[in-house]
Amino acid sequence: MQQLAGPLTYQDWDLDKAREAVLEYAGRTGGVMIALHRIQEIFGYIDDSAMPMLGKVFNLSRAEVHGIASFYHDFKREKPGRYTVKVCQAEACQAMGSEKLTEEIKAFLGADFHETSADGNFTLEPVYCLGNCACSPNIMIDTQTYGRVSIDGFKSLASTLAKAVNEQEAK
Ligand code: FES
Incomplete structure:
Protein backbone atom coordinates (compact mmCIF):
# COMPACT_ATOMS: atom_id res chain seq x y z
CA MET A 1 0.00 0.00 0.00
CA GLN A 2 1.40 3.36 -0.97
CA GLN A 3 2.02 5.93 1.72
CA LEU A 4 -0.73 8.53 1.76
CA ALA A 5 0.45 12.09 1.74
CA GLY A 6 -1.11 14.65 4.06
CA PRO A 7 -3.24 17.42 2.62
CA LEU A 8 -1.36 20.23 0.92
CA THR A 9 -1.46 23.30 3.08
CA TYR A 10 -1.64 26.65 1.43
CA GLN A 11 -1.46 30.04 3.03
CA ASP A 12 -4.49 32.32 2.96
CA TRP A 13 -4.31 34.88 0.19
CA ASP A 14 -2.23 37.92 1.13
CA LEU A 15 -1.31 40.41 -1.60
CA ASP A 16 1.63 41.89 0.32
CA LYS A 17 3.12 38.44 0.92
CA ALA A 18 2.62 37.61 -2.76
CA ARG A 19 4.44 40.80 -3.78
CA GLU A 20 7.31 40.06 -1.42
CA ALA A 21 7.61 36.54 -2.82
CA VAL A 22 7.98 37.68 -6.44
CA LEU A 23 10.10 40.84 -6.19
CA GLU A 24 13.32 38.89 -6.64
CA TYR A 25 12.19 37.80 -10.14
CA ALA A 26 11.66 41.34 -11.44
CA GLY A 27 13.89 42.03 -14.44
CA ARG A 28 14.54 38.34 -15.12
CA THR A 29 13.67 36.85 -18.51
CA GLY A 30 10.46 34.90 -18.02
CA GLY A 31 10.23 36.35 -14.51
CA VAL A 32 6.46 36.69 -14.62
CA MET A 33 6.06 32.94 -15.28
CA ILE A 34 8.33 32.11 -12.35
CA ALA A 35 6.35 34.56 -10.23
CA LEU A 36 3.00 32.99 -11.17
CA HIS A 37 4.33 29.54 -10.25
CA ARG A 38 5.73 30.84 -6.98
CA ILE A 39 2.42 32.46 -6.04
CA GLN A 40 0.52 29.28 -6.84
CA GLU A 41 2.99 27.25 -4.78
CA ILE A 42 2.38 29.43 -1.74
CA PHE A 43 -1.35 30.11 -2.00
CA GLY A 44 -2.57 27.26 -4.22
CA TYR A 45 -3.97 29.72 -6.77
CA ILE A 46 -3.49 33.15 -8.25
CA ASP A 47 -5.96 35.68 -6.96
CA ASP A 48 -7.27 38.36 -9.35
CA SER A 49 -5.72 41.04 -7.19
CA ALA A 50 -2.27 39.69 -8.15
CA MET A 51 -2.70 40.85 -11.77
CA PRO A 52 -2.15 44.61 -11.32
CA MET A 53 0.60 43.94 -8.77
CA LEU A 54 2.44 41.63 -11.19
CA GLY A 55 1.92 44.17 -13.99
CA LYS A 56 3.75 46.81 -11.93
CA VAL A 57 6.56 44.48 -10.85
CA PHE A 58 7.18 43.12 -14.37
CA ASN A 59 6.29 46.24 -16.32
CA LEU A 60 3.41 44.59 -18.16
CA SER A 61 -0.21 45.63 -18.58
CA ARG A 62 -2.80 43.94 -16.38
CA ALA A 63 -4.26 42.39 -19.57
CA GLU A 64 -0.89 40.90 -20.50
CA VAL A 65 -0.48 39.29 -17.08
CA HIS A 66 -4.07 38.07 -17.19
CA GLY A 67 -3.46 36.63 -20.68
CA ILE A 68 -0.42 34.65 -19.48
CA ALA A 69 -2.18 33.37 -16.37
CA SER A 70 -5.25 32.26 -18.35
CA PHE A 71 -3.32 30.71 -21.23
CA TYR A 72 -1.64 28.09 -19.06
CA HIS A 73 -4.26 25.77 -17.62
CA ASP A 74 -1.97 24.74 -14.76
CA PHE A 75 -2.50 28.15 -13.19
CA LYS A 76 -5.50 28.01 -10.91
CA ARG A 77 -7.61 31.12 -10.50
CA GLU A 78 -9.63 29.89 -7.56
CA LYS A 79 -8.59 28.36 -4.30
CA PRO A 80 -8.29 24.59 -4.84
CA GLY A 81 -9.43 21.81 -2.54
CA ARG A 82 -7.01 20.36 -0.01
S1 FES B 1 -1.88 6.33 -17.61
FE1 FES B 1 -3.87 6.55 -18.43
S2 FES B 1 -3.52 6.27 -20.53
FE2 FES B 1 -1.54 6.20 -19.73
Missing part, protein backbone atom coordinates in the same frame (compact mmCIF):
# COMPACT_ATOMS: atom_id res chain seq x y z
CA TYR A 83 -6.27 17.55 -2.46
CA THR A 84 -6.27 17.59 -6.25
CA VAL A 85 -7.62 14.41 -7.81
CA LYS A 86 -6.71 13.88 -11.47
CA VAL A 87 -8.46 11.10 -13.34
CA CYS A 88 -6.75 9.83 -16.50
CA GLN A 89 -8.84 10.29 -19.64
CA ALA A 90 -6.34 8.94 -22.18
CA GLU A 91 -6.76 5.85 -24.34
CA ALA A 92 -5.32 3.02 -22.23
CA CYS A 93 -7.25 4.12 -19.16
CA GLN A 94 -10.40 4.61 -21.23
CA ALA A 95 -10.09 1.04 -22.47
CA MET A 96 -10.06 -0.09 -18.85
CA GLY A 97 -13.16 1.85 -17.80
CA SER A 98 -11.94 5.30 -16.85
CA GLU A 99 -15.05 6.96 -18.30
CA LYS A 100 -17.31 5.03 -15.92
CA LEU A 101 -14.87 5.58 -13.06
CA THR A 102 -14.84 9.32 -13.82
CA GLU A 103 -18.64 9.51 -13.67
CA GLU A 104 -18.67 7.55 -10.41
CA ILE A 105 -16.02 9.80 -8.86
CA LYS A 106 -17.90 12.91 -10.00
CA ALA A 107 -21.10 11.60 -8.43
CA PHE A 108 -19.31 10.62 -5.22
CA LEU A 109 -17.61 14.00 -4.82
CA GLY A 110 -20.58 15.97 -6.12
CA ALA A 111 -18.14 17.86 -8.31
CA ASP A 112 -17.48 18.04 -12.04
CA PHE A 113 -14.05 18.58 -13.57
CA HIS A 114 -12.45 21.84 -12.39
CA GLU A 115 -14.77 21.91 -9.38
CA THR A 116 -14.22 21.27 -5.69
CA SER A 117 -16.28 19.04 -3.41
CA ALA A 118 -18.54 20.89 -0.98
CA ASP A 119 -16.33 19.98 2.02
CA GLY A 120 -13.40 21.74 0.31
CA ASN A 121 -11.32 18.55 0.31
CA PHE A 122 -11.09 17.49 -3.35
CA THR A 123 -10.69 19.39 -6.60
CA LEU A 124 -11.30 17.19 -9.62
CA GLU A 125 -9.26 17.54 -12.82
CA PRO A 126 -8.81 15.50 -15.99
CA VAL A 127 -5.33 14.35 -16.98
CA TYR A 128 -4.11 12.77 -20.20
CA CYS A 129 -1.78 9.85 -19.42
CA LEU A 130 0.16 9.50 -16.22
CA GLY A 131 2.72 7.16 -17.77
CA ASN A 132 1.33 4.21 -15.87
CA CYS A 133 -0.83 2.70 -18.64
CA ALA A 134 -0.06 -0.90 -17.67
CA CYS A 135 -2.02 -0.35 -14.45
CA SER A 136 -5.07 1.41 -15.93
CA PRO A 137 -7.32 3.00 -14.92
CA ASN A 138 -5.13 5.49 -13.13
CA ILE A 139 -5.69 8.52 -10.97
CA MET A 140 -3.30 10.93 -9.32
CA ILE A 141 -3.89 12.54 -5.96
CA ASP A 142 -1.56 15.52 -5.58
CA THR A 143 1.76 13.96 -6.63
CA GLN A 144 0.94 10.29 -6.03
CA THR A 145 -0.30 7.98 -8.80
CA TYR A 146 -2.72 5.13 -8.03
CA GLY A 147 -3.28 2.32 -10.52
CA ARG A 148 -6.13 -0.13 -11.11
CA VAL A 149 -8.50 2.15 -9.28
CA SER A 150 -12.10 1.10 -8.69
CA ILE A 151 -14.80 3.34 -7.27
CA ASP A 152 -14.66 1.39 -4.01
CA GLY A 153 -10.89 1.85 -3.87
CA PHE A 154 -11.33 5.56 -4.53
CA LYS A 155 -13.98 5.93 -1.82
CA SER A 156 -11.75 4.28 0.71
CA LEU A 157 -8.78 6.48 -0.28
CA ALA A 158 -10.95 9.57 -0.11
CA SER A 159 -12.22 8.70 3.34
CA THR A 160 -8.67 8.10 4.63
CA LEU A 161 -7.59 11.44 3.20
CA ALA A 162 -10.62 13.24 4.64
CA LYS A 163 -9.78 11.73 8.03
CA ALA A 164 -6.24 13.11 7.73
CA VAL A 165 -7.74 16.57 7.12
CA ASN A 166 -9.94 16.31 10.20
CA GLU A 167 -7.02 15.17 12.32
CA GLN A 168 -4.84 18.00 11.05
CA GLU A 169 -7.56 20.56 11.73
CA ALA A 170 -8.17 19.20 15.23
CA LYS A 171 -4.54 19.89 16.19
Whole structure:
Protein backbone atom coordinates (compact mmCIF):
# COMPACT_ATOMS: atom_id res chain seq x y z
CA MET A 1 0.00 0.00 0.00
CA GLN A 2 1.40 3.36 -0.97
CA GLN A 3 2.02 5.93 1.72
CA LEU A 4 -0.73 8.53 1.76
CA ALA A 5 0.45 12.09 1.74
CA GLY A 6 -1.11 14.65 4.06
CA PRO A 7 -3.24 17.42 2.62
CA LEU A 8 -1.36 20.23 0.92
CA THR A 9 -1.46 23.30 3.08
CA TYR A 10 -1.64 26.65 1.43
CA GLN A 11 -1.46 30.04 3.03
CA ASP A 12 -4.49 32.32 2.96
CA TRP A 13 -4.31 34.88 0.19
CA ASP A 14 -2.23 37.92 1.13
CA LEU A 15 -1.31 40.41 -1.60
CA ASP A 16 1.63 41.89 0.32
CA LYS A 17 3.12 38.44 0.92
CA ALA A 18 2.62 37.61 -2.76
CA ARG A 19 4.44 40.80 -3.78
CA GLU A 20 7.31 40.06 -1.42
CA ALA A 21 7.61 36.54 -2.82
CA VAL A 22 7.98 37.68 -6.44
CA LEU A 23 10.10 40.84 -6.19
CA GLU A 24 13.32 38.89 -6.64
CA TYR A 25 12.19 37.80 -10.14
CA ALA A 26 11.66 41.34 -11.44
CA GLY A 27 13.89 42.03 -14.44
CA ARG A 28 14.54 38.34 -15.12
CA THR A 29 13.67 36.85 -18.51
CA GLY A 30 10.46 34.90 -18.02
CA GLY A 31 10.23 36.35 -14.51
CA VAL A 32 6.46 36.69 -14.62
CA MET A 33 6.06 32.94 -15.28
CA ILE A 34 8.33 32.11 -12.35
CA ALA A 35 6.35 34.56 -10.23
CA LEU A 36 3.00 32.99 -11.17
CA HIS A 37 4.33 29.54 -10.25
CA ARG A 38 5.73 30.84 -6.98
CA ILE A 39 2.42 32.46 -6.04
CA GLN A 40 0.52 29.28 -6.84
CA GLU A 41 2.99 27.25 -4.78
CA ILE A 42 2.38 29.43 -1.74
CA PHE A 43 -1.35 30.11 -2.00
CA GLY A 44 -2.57 27.26 -4.22
CA TYR A 45 -3.97 29.72 -6.77
CA ILE A 46 -3.49 33.15 -8.25
CA ASP A 47 -5.96 35.68 -6.96
CA ASP A 48 -7.27 38.36 -9.35
CA SER A 49 -5.72 41.04 -7.19
CA ALA A 50 -2.27 39.69 -8.15
CA MET A 51 -2.70 40.85 -11.77
CA PRO A 52 -2.15 44.61 -11.32
CA MET A 53 0.60 43.94 -8.77
CA LEU A 54 2.44 41.63 -11.19
CA GLY A 55 1.92 44.17 -13.99
CA LYS A 56 3.75 46.81 -11.93
CA VAL A 57 6.56 44.48 -10.85
CA PHE A 58 7.18 43.12 -14.37
CA ASN A 59 6.29 46.24 -16.32
CA LEU A 60 3.41 44.59 -18.16
CA SER A 61 -0.21 45.63 -18.58
CA ARG A 62 -2.80 43.94 -16.38
CA ALA A 63 -4.26 42.39 -19.57
CA GLU A 64 -0.89 40.90 -20.50
CA VAL A 65 -0.48 39.29 -17.08
CA HIS A 66 -4.07 38.07 -17.19
CA GLY A 67 -3.46 36.63 -20.68
CA ILE A 68 -0.42 34.65 -19.48
CA ALA A 69 -2.18 33.37 -16.37
CA SER A 70 -5.25 32.26 -18.35
CA PHE A 71 -3.32 30.71 -21.23
CA TYR A 72 -1.64 28.09 -19.06
CA HIS A 73 -4.26 25.77 -17.62
CA ASP A 74 -1.97 24.74 -14.76
CA PHE A 75 -2.50 28.15 -13.19
CA LYS A 76 -5.50 28.01 -10.91
CA ARG A 77 -7.61 31.12 -10.50
CA GLU A 78 -9.63 29.89 -7.56
CA LYS A 79 -8.59 28.36 -4.30
CA PRO A 80 -8.29 24.59 -4.84
CA GLY A 81 -9.43 21.81 -2.54
CA ARG A 82 -7.01 20.36 -0.01
CA TYR A 83 -6.27 17.55 -2.46
CA THR A 84 -6.27 17.59 -6.25
CA VAL A 85 -7.62 14.41 -7.81
CA LYS A 86 -6.71 13.88 -11.47
CA VAL A 87 -8.46 11.10 -13.34
CA CYS A 88 -6.75 9.83 -16.50
CA GLN A 89 -8.84 10.29 -19.64
CA ALA A 90 -6.34 8.94 -22.18
CA GLU A 91 -6.76 5.85 -24.34
CA ALA A 92 -5.32 3.02 -22.23
CA CYS A 93 -7.25 4.12 -19.16
CA GLN A 94 -10.40 4.61 -21.23
CA ALA A 95 -10.09 1.04 -22.47
CA MET A 96 -10.06 -0.09 -18.85
CA GLY A 97 -13.16 1.85 -17.80
CA SER A 98 -11.94 5.30 -16.85
CA GLU A 99 -15.05 6.96 -18.30
CA LYS A 100 -17.31 5.03 -15.92
CA LEU A 101 -14.87 5.58 -13.06
CA THR A 102 -14.84 9.32 -13.82
CA GLU A 103 -18.64 9.51 -13.67
CA GLU A 104 -18.67 7.55 -10.41
CA ILE A 105 -16.02 9.80 -8.86
CA LYS A 106 -17.90 12.91 -10.00
CA ALA A 107 -21.10 11.60 -8.43
CA PHE A 108 -19.31 10.62 -5.22
CA LEU A 109 -17.61 14.00 -4.82
CA GLY A 110 -20.58 15.97 -6.12
CA ALA A 111 -18.14 17.86 -8.31
CA ASP A 112 -17.48 18.04 -12.04
CA PHE A 113 -14.05 18.58 -13.57
CA HIS A 114 -12.45 21.84 -12.39
CA GLU A 115 -14.77 21.91 -9.38
CA THR A 116 -14.22 21.27 -5.69
CA SER A 117 -16.28 19.04 -3.41
CA ALA A 118 -18.54 20.89 -0.98
CA ASP A 119 -16.33 19.98 2.02
CA GLY A 120 -13.40 21.74 0.31
CA ASN A 121 -11.32 18.55 0.31
CA PHE A 122 -11.09 17.49 -3.35
CA THR A 123 -10.69 19.39 -6.60
CA LEU A 124 -11.30 17.19 -9.62
CA GLU A 125 -9.26 17.54 -12.82
CA PRO A 126 -8.81 15.50 -15.99
CA VAL A 127 -5.33 14.35 -16.98
CA TYR A 128 -4.11 12.77 -20.20
CA CYS A 129 -1.78 9.85 -19.42
CA LEU A 130 0.16 9.50 -16.22
CA GLY A 131 2.72 7.16 -17.77
CA ASN A 132 1.33 4.21 -15.87
CA CYS A 133 -0.83 2.70 -18.64
CA ALA A 134 -0.06 -0.90 -17.67
CA CYS A 135 -2.02 -0.35 -14.45
CA SER A 136 -5.07 1.41 -15.93
CA PRO A 137 -7.32 3.00 -14.92
CA ASN A 138 -5.13 5.49 -13.13
CA ILE A 139 -5.69 8.52 -10.97
CA MET A 140 -3.30 10.93 -9.32
CA ILE A 141 -3.89 12.54 -5.96
CA ASP A 142 -1.56 15.52 -5.58
CA THR A 143 1.76 13.96 -6.63
CA GLN A 144 0.94 10.29 -6.03
CA THR A 145 -0.30 7.98 -8.80
CA TYR A 146 -2.72 5.13 -8.03
CA GLY A 147 -3.28 2.32 -10.52
CA ARG A 148 -6.13 -0.13 -11.11
CA VAL A 149 -8.50 2.15 -9.28
CA SER A 150 -12.10 1.10 -8.69
CA ILE A 151 -14.80 3.34 -7.27
CA ASP A 152 -14.66 1.39 -4.01
CA GLY A 153 -10.89 1.85 -3.87
CA PHE A 154 -11.33 5.56 -4.53
CA LYS A 155 -13.98 5.93 -1.82
CA SER A 156 -11.75 4.28 0.71
CA LEU A 157 -8.78 6.48 -0.28
CA ALA A 158 -10.95 9.57 -0.11
CA SER A 159 -12.22 8.70 3.34
CA THR A 160 -8.67 8.10 4.63
CA LEU A 161 -7.59 11.44 3.20
CA ALA A 162 -10.62 13.24 4.64
CA LYS A 163 -9.78 11.73 8.03
CA ALA A 164 -6.24 13.11 7.73
CA VAL A 165 -7.74 16.57 7.12
CA ASN A 166 -9.94 16.31 10.20
CA GLU A 167 -7.02 15.17 12.32
CA GLN A 168 -4.84 18.00 11.05
CA GLU A 169 -7.56 20.56 11.73
CA ALA A 170 -8.17 19.20 15.23
CA LYS A 171 -4.54 19.89 16.19
S1 FES B 1 -3.52 6.27 -20.53
FE1 FES B 1 -3.87 6.55 -18.43
S2 FES B 1 -1.88 6.33 -17.61
FE2 FES B 1 -1.54 6.20 -19.73
